[in-house]
Amino acid sequence: ENVLTQSPAIMSASPGEKVTMTCRASSSVSSSYLHWYQQKSGASPKLWIYSTSNLASGVPARFSGSGSGTSYSLTISSVEAEDAATYYCQQYSGYPLYTFGGGTKLEIK
Amino acid sequence: EVKLVESGGGLVQPGGSLRLSCATSGFTFSDFYMEWVRQPPGKRLEWIAASRNKANDYTTEYSASVKGRFIVSRDTSQSILYLQMNALRAEDTAIYYCARGPSWFAYWGQGTLVTVSA
Numbered sequence: 001e002n003v004l005t006q007s008p009a010i011m012s013a014s015p016g017e018k019v020t021m022t023c024r025a026s027s028s029v030s031s032s033y034l035h036w037y038q039q040k041s042g043a044s045p046k047l048w049i050y051s052t053s054n055l056a057s058g059v060p061a062r063f064s065g066s067g068s069g070t071s072y073s074l075t076i077s078s079v080e081a082e083d084a085a086t087y088y089c090q091q092y093s094g095y096p097l098y099t100f101g102g103g104t105k106l107e108i109k
Numbered sequence: 110e111v112k113l114v115e116s117g118g119g120l121v122q123p124g125g126s127l128r129l130s131c132a133t134s135g136f137t138f139s140d141f142y143m144e145w146v147r148q149p150p151g152k153r154l155e156w157i158a159a160s161r162n163k164a165n166d167y168t169t170e171y172s173a174s175v176k177g178r179f180i181v182s183r184d185t186s187q188s189i190l191y192l193q194m195n196a197l198r199a200e201d202t203a204i205y206y207c208a209r210g211p212s213w214f215a216y217w218g219q220g221t222l223v224t225v226s227a
Contacts, residue, residue, distance in 0.1 A: 032212075033212055035212070035213040035214075037154075037214075044206060044217040044218065044219055044220055045154065045206075045214070045217055046217070047213055047214060047215050047216075050212075050213040050215075051213070056215070088153065088154055090154070090213070090214075092211065092212045092213070098144075098156035099156070100153050100154040100155065100156070101153065102153045103153055
């Protein structure tokens with residue numbers, strides 16, 4: 001099983017700050033199969049970034065994704081209050097091996 | 110508009126059974142892989158089961174944690190995905206989501222809570 005480790009587990013940022021969170025895999029992941037989700041409290045996850053760097057429909061352009069191999073990141077260029085949420089990375093390497101990271105909770109000061 | 114609506118959750122005793130449903134609309138059900146993902150309270154998401162599309166004969170896959178206990182199936186006439194859960198354990202307590210796959214999950218339902226407790 002390809003274990004995904006996200007860091008930090010919790011982060012706090014002020015509006016306007018640039019933030020970066022990372023997702024590290026225990027084995028290499030194809031960049032086509034590394035995705036990110038946003039989940040707000042009490043809600044279902046939403047696809048946020050797919051295939052490393054493609055923004056899902058409706059996702060603001062201040063979000064970006066990058067990475068390769070075993071290291072991936074999600075960056076917000078200028079954080080806004082509405083970005084407060086938990087972000088999960090997910091990899092797909094063929095059944096039965098979908099795995100999710102433990103999440104990074106982003107709090108806005 | 111794509112919609113996924115889960116139902117069937119509730120309180121069940123250890124060793125019991127439950128069947129979840131995921132009613133879908135807004136897309137051609139037979140064309141897509143469908144997945145079940147769960148999230149225990151306060152924990153990470155866990156993929157547990159998949160039903161491939163018609164082109165792949167609706168074959169199924171399961172995570173190790175549910176294999177042999179859970180069964181995923183479809184009613185293609187009504188575009189409904191099911192998850193039959195047997196021999197339930199306390200660690201199966203979670204919100205259960207259906208989602209459209211494969212690879213990334215672009216659409217999710219609202220989830221249904223399953224609580225396994227005596």
